[in-house]
Amino acid sequence: DSGVTQTPKHLITATGQRVTLRCSPRSGDLSVYWYQQSLDQGLQFLIQYYNGEERAKGNILERFSAQQFPDLHSELNLSSLELGDSALYFCASSAQGSGTEAFFGQGTRLTVV
Amino acid sequence: GQQVMQIPQYQHVQEGEDFTTYCNSSTTLSNIQWYKQRPGGHPVFLIQLVKSGEVKKQKRLTFQFGEAKKNSSLHITATQTTDVGTYFCINAGNNRKLIWGLGTSLAVNP
Numbered sequence: 001d002s003g004v005t006q007t008p009k010h011l012i013t014a015t016g017q018r019v020t021l022r023c024s025p026r027s028g029d030l031s032v033y034w035y036q037q038s039l040d041q042g043l044q045f046l047i048q049y050y051n052g053e054e055r056a057k058g059n060i061l062e063r064f065s066a067q068q069f070p071d072l073h074s075e076l077n078l079s080s081l082e083l084g085d086s087a088l089y090f091c092a093s094s095a096q097g098s099g100t101e102a103f104f105g106q107g108t109r110l111t112v113v
Numbered sequence: 114g115q116q117v118m119q120i121p122q123y124q125h126v127q128e129g130e131d132f133t134t135y136c137n138s139s140t141t142l143s144n145i146q147w148y149k150q151r152p153g154g155h156p157v158f159l160i161q162l163v164k165s166g167e168v169k170k171q172k173r174l175t176f177q178f179g180e181a182k183k184n185s186s187l188h189i190t191a192t193q194t195t196d197v198g199t200y201f202c203i204n205a206g207n208n209r210k211l212i213w214g215l216g217t218s219l220a221v222n223p
Contacts, residue, residue: 002155035213042201043156043213058212090155099144099205104155 003027006091006105014113018079021108025072025093031055032074033102034066035090043090049074050096081112117142117185117204117214125220132189134217136202145178145185146205150216151198159187161205192221 003026013019025032034046045058049068060066063081068074078085088109092102117136126132136145144163148156160169162178162185169176173196175188189196201216 002157042215045212092156101146101158101161102156103158107155 002103002105004091004093004103004105006089006108008108009106010109010111012111012113013081015081015083017081017112018077019081019110021076021078021089021091021110023074023076023091023093023105025074025091026103029093029095029103030072031094031096031100031102032068032072033092033094034060034074034076035092036087037090037107038087041087046076078110083112086110086112117145117202119202119214119217121217122215123218123220125222126192127222128194129191132192132196132219134187134200134202134219136185138183138204141182142185142204143182144205146203147176147185147187148201148203149198150201154198156201159200189219192219194221194223197221 005024007022011019030051033048035043036046037043046060047066048056052068063079066076088107090104090107092104094100094102117138119136144161146161147159149159150156160176165182166180167178173190177186185202187200199216199218201213203213
């Protein structure tokens with residue numbers, strides 16, 4: 001158990017809909033990262049938050065947004081969903097920024113139909 | 114961000130054989146992290162290498178960081194079926210855009 005909790009584990013939704021994925025980082029970790037992993041793809045870095053503030057942005061679509069709350073949990077919002085958004089979404093946390101060990105959650109498998 | 118290239122992309126071995134995956138960068142890396150992702154699982158941190166020429170061992174796994182800090186390798190001695198998975202190396206220094214490659218997928222025949 002990495003200590004990172006992601007909910008829900010599975011999500012099936014229709015095209016055009018909006019969903020919210022939730023992540024609770026390990027106790028004490030200030031950084032939260034979001035990744036997308038499609039079939040046969042590596043991990044695509046989406047965005048990083050550090051202590052409530054956006055720290056780094058990867059290939060995140062404009063239809064996607066995220067935030068980190070004062071209690072350090074984070075949410076990833078995906079809107080106007082398309083079939084191609086079907087993927088495994090991972091959240092990871094680390095004590096500091098990049099350069100320290102990252103702990104991954106079990107992921108949320110999103111299926112858009 | 115600086116991306117490391119990892120080879121091979123796939124490797125299929127017989128149980129008991131050795132396995133090596135390599136990471137290469139055209140620029141100097143501040144540090145390298147290695148992760149393993151089992152099929153259906155999530156990435157799990159294995160190790161971080163920081164110093165030039167550093168060698169670290171974890172049981173049958175040996176990690177090396179090149180003298181020029183532009184390459185790294187992971188060597189597994191006498192593979193077991195539990196070693197199956199995808200191994201990722203990432204440049205995890207001050208670069209804030211964590212770029213992950215496709216990793217090396219290892220299959221082990223019992």
